[in-house]
Amino acid sequence: xxxxxxxxxxxxxxxxxxxxxxxxxxxxxxxxxxxxxxxxxxxxxxxxxxxxxxxxxxxxxxxxxxxxxxxxxxxxxxxxxxxxxxxxxxxxxxxxxxxxxxxxxxxxxxxxxxxxxxxxxxxxxxxxxxxxxxxxxxxxxxxxxxxxxxxxxxxxxxxxxxx
Amino acid sequence: xxxxxxxxxxxxxxxxxxxxxxxxxxxxxxxxxxxxxxxxxxxxxxxxxxxxxxxxxxxxxxxxxxxxxxxxxxxxxxxxxxxxxxxxxxxxxxxxxxxxxxxxxxxxxxxxxxxxxxxxxxxxxxxxxxxxxxxxxxxxxxxxxxxxxxxxxxxxxxxxxxxxxxxxxxxxxxxxxxxxxxxxxxxxxxxxxxxxxxxxxxxxxxxxxxxxxxxxxxxxxxxxxxxxxxxxxxxxxxxxxxxxxxxxxxxxxxxxxxxxxxxxxxxxxxxxxxxxxxxxxxxxxxxxxxxxxxxxxxxxxxxxxxxxxxxxxxxxxxxxxxxxxxxxxxxxxxxxxxxxxxxxxxxxxxxxxxxxxxxxxxxxxxxxxxxxxxxxxxxxxxxxxxxxxxxxxxxxxxxxxxxxxxxxxxxxxxxxxxxxxxxxxxxxxxxxxxxxxxxxxxxxxxxxxxxxxxxxxxxxxxxxxxxxxxxxxxxxxxxxxxxxxxxxxxxxxxxxxxxxxxxxxxxxxxxxxxxxxxxxxxxxxxxxxxxxxxxxxxxxxxxxxxxxxxxxxxxxxxxxxxxxxxxxxxxxxxxxxxxxxxxxxxxxxxxxxxxxxxxxxxxxxxxxxxxxxxxxxxxxxxxxxxxxx
Numbered sequence: 001x002x003x004x005x006x007x008x009x010x011x012x013x014x015x016x017x018x019x020x021x022x023x024x025x026x027x028x029x030x031x032x033x034x035x036x037x038x039x040x041x042x043x044x045x046x047x048x049x050x051x052x053x054x055x056x057x058x059x060x061x062x063x064x065x066x067x068x069x070x071x072x073x074x075x076x077x078x079x080x081x082x083x084x085x086x087x088x089x090x091x092x093x094x095x096x097x098x099x100x101x102x103x104x105x106x107x108x109x110x111x112x113x114x115x116x117x118x119x120x121x122x123x124x125x126x127x128x129x130x131x132x133x134x135x136x137x138x139x140x141x142x143x144x145x146x147x148x149x150x151x152x153x154x155x156x157x158x159x160x161x162x163x
Numbered sequence: 164x165x166x167x168x169x170x171x172x173x174x175x176x177x178x179x180x181x182x183x184x185x186x187x188x189x190x191x192x193x194x195x196x197x198x199x200x201x202x203x204x205x206x207x208x209x210x211x212x213x214x215x216x217x218x219x220x221x222x223x224x225x226x227x228x229x230x231x232x233x234x235x236x237x238x239x240x241x242x243x244x245x246x247x248x249x250x251x252x253x254x255x256x257x258x259x260x261x262x263x264x265x266x267x268x269x270x271x272x273x274x275x276x277x278x279x280x281x282x283x284x285x286x287x288x289x290x291x292x293x294x295x296x297x298x299x300x301x302x303x304x305x306x307x308x309x310x311x312x313x314x315x316x317x318x319x320x321x322x323x324x325x326x327x328x329x330x331x332x333x334x335x336x337x338x339x340x341x342x343x344x345x346x347x348x349x350x351x352x353x354x355x356x357x358x359x360x361x362x363x364x365x366x367x368x369x370x371x372x373x374x375x376x377x378x379x380x381x382x383x384x385x386x387x388x389x390x391x392x393x394x395x396x397x398x399x400x401x402x403x404x405x406x407x408x409x410x411x412x413x414x415x416x417x418x419x420x421x422x423x424x425x426x427x428x429x430x431x432x433x434x435x436x437x438x439x440x441x442x443x444x445x446x447x448x449x450x451x452x453x454x455x456x457x458x459x460x461x462x463x464x465x466x467x468x469x470x471x472x473x474x475x476x477x478x479x480x481x482x483x484x485x486x487x488x489x490x491x492x493x494x495x496x497x498x499x500x501x502x503x504x505x506x507x508x509x510x511x512x513x514x515x516x517x518x519x520x521x522x523x524x525x526x527x528x529x530x531x532x533x534x535x536x537x538x539x540x541x542x543x544x545x546x547x548x549x550x551x552x553x554x555x556x557x558x559x560x561x562x563x564x565x566x567x568x569x570x571x572x573x574x575x576x577x578x579x580x581x582x583x584x585x586x587x588x589x590x591x592x593x594x595x596x597x598x599x600x601x602x603x604x605x606x607x608x609x610x611x612x613x614x615x616x617x618x619x620x621x622x623x624x625x626x627x628x629x630x631x632x633x634x635x636x637x638x639x640x641x642x643x644x645x646x647x648x649x650x651x652x653x654x655x656x657x658x659x660x661x662x663x664x665x666x667x668x669x670x671x672x673x674x675x676x677x678x679x680x681x682x683x684x685x686x687x688x689x690x691x692x693x694x695x696x697x698x699x700x701x702x703x704x705x706x707x708x709x710x711x712x713x714x715x716x717x718x719x720x721x722x723x724x725x726x727x728x729x730x731x732x733x734x735x736x737x738x739x740x741x742x743x744x745x746x747x748x749x750x751x752x753x754x755x756x757x758x759x760x761x762x763x764x765x766x767x768x769x770x771x772x773x774x775x776x777x778x779x780x781x782x783x784x785x786x787x788x789x790x791x792x
Contacts, residue, residue: 046338047338047340048340070338072474072666092477092656148475149464149466149474152462152464152477152494153338153339153464153466153475154340154341154440
């Protein structure tokens, strides 16, 4: 019941975002059978996300539309700090093994190999989507790009789960 | 000179320093250190002491004040040595007035800046120099941003501290974020007169390498320093198993390595708040010393090289050649101190400071590594240079080569090496070298190697018909994926040149119209350093670049030492295998035996200096003028 209320509220609040969405192809797995409460458009550049802070209600299903306005490939991964650090470590190890070139082989657009973490990669100049439902049991998660060096150079932000 | 000799031992000097600190001499030195080295960095509370552009006046003096807590006579700039931070902004028209209060001519070169040739500050090339008592006004448009430095280009003045950091703030947001910044200017200070150092090197290269010293030297030292000091000093060098003769020609036996003008015991401190991202602008402003920089406990993310942004690379250590700059980000989370550690490449000493949440804290100084065996490395490099161009030679048994008598190699005369008969290498399996012209093997020397048809080799690799490698491809014989001598890449993640990638291609994407090959040459025994075997005093004219041509400069290091090669006035785009995203640099480290290349757009009309940035190598003749017309 609480969720229904929230959906109603956010539908009102995000009319513009919804209006802009849905025309492009939707690559997310969950899209077909999950009702999307709201669409959040934001930007990934070299080396930043904007906005850097998001607030999402527990249980809310959000479609992220991330446009890569930079010249390099980026990813958008959601997880807690430890998960992000572990993923980052893995990405770095893979990079050092293969001549440090992450961008082409490993990612190649579409779904990101970030284990159980919700993730998507975004080639430069393109827009990618990710549908995600905020959990009830945590208050804050981090979003990040874990391509080696990108997180350290500034590509991270926080999602406050509240409401 | 007698005074200088008394202070030549690092051990006794450090003992003196400890005493000095106790007497408050450390604080005295602190007062005289540049204000930009303020603990809270630049963006926060202490902008004073920075000479903020676009209008800056700098006065050059010779002054008596302590360096590393000991009396000295450095060259000061506006009262500090090293000089103040000159801070400009991209888009400004800078007006820099330099007044010479020395008794000899001086100059300032703005290292890494693209500017009109008459503003470049090289006496005899750009202008006449600045006579005693005179003021020269440099005027140039600032059309770039990043971390650079400035220094005297007159004689050996740079060795006396005539240098300082130069930062250009970006007009547009940079491709990384940080909360606070600190400058780390690394220098090598000597209490000996620079002319004495040069004289000593001329008498015998190896003068500053105790390994080479004899029993007679020992008794001479005893006479000068007394038995205890001499014995302790020898024991120290013996403990370190020093054989640095071929790693660096001027070492910690005369140098005190400084971070922002302060010795390790003075412990320059940069302050941070836990969780903040710090941008460290690391500048190697030393005369002769390569450093290996690390901060135990922290990962450094390299975001710029030679002032130019690169795709970020997380590393635990990086080697910085003389005159290079690297910008790194660190985010210390813990409320604890970290050591900023810059170990000299020859392991004869280090510069250090502390990154701490408050003043007065220290962290452990890492154990210094042992010196590597140069002979082994240089030989490997040599073999690599000769043969990597011939991809068919993979069957060669390298392990057999390592069975050679390496012990004898460090002392080997390089010129003799060029005549080396490869056929005599024990254990080398010639039969597997399929692509090689065996007819040329017997008695093969390097001169005939260089005369080989490299174009043919390139064709095989690239399919091109004009005999040149494609743009951005690393030269056969480059070692851009190796961190260099004395570093174990398995120990921690170390930056290599191959890691450097631009964020986007540089504007000129033309392939090179021609190739220009230059050999870095030297005779160590006579301390002669040159390009293509000719000292600057022996060449008849400049190297010509045609205005607006795009060319490939190929550097081949025929010596057994690293050389940081600096081109004034134009960028060098280092062909490190990154294709369109090759990085651009003002100074290229060329390893012993290495062959590497850079693309150059010759758009800067005029005469420019081109030289090895090891001060005494440049002075000895490893210098040319490039004329763009």
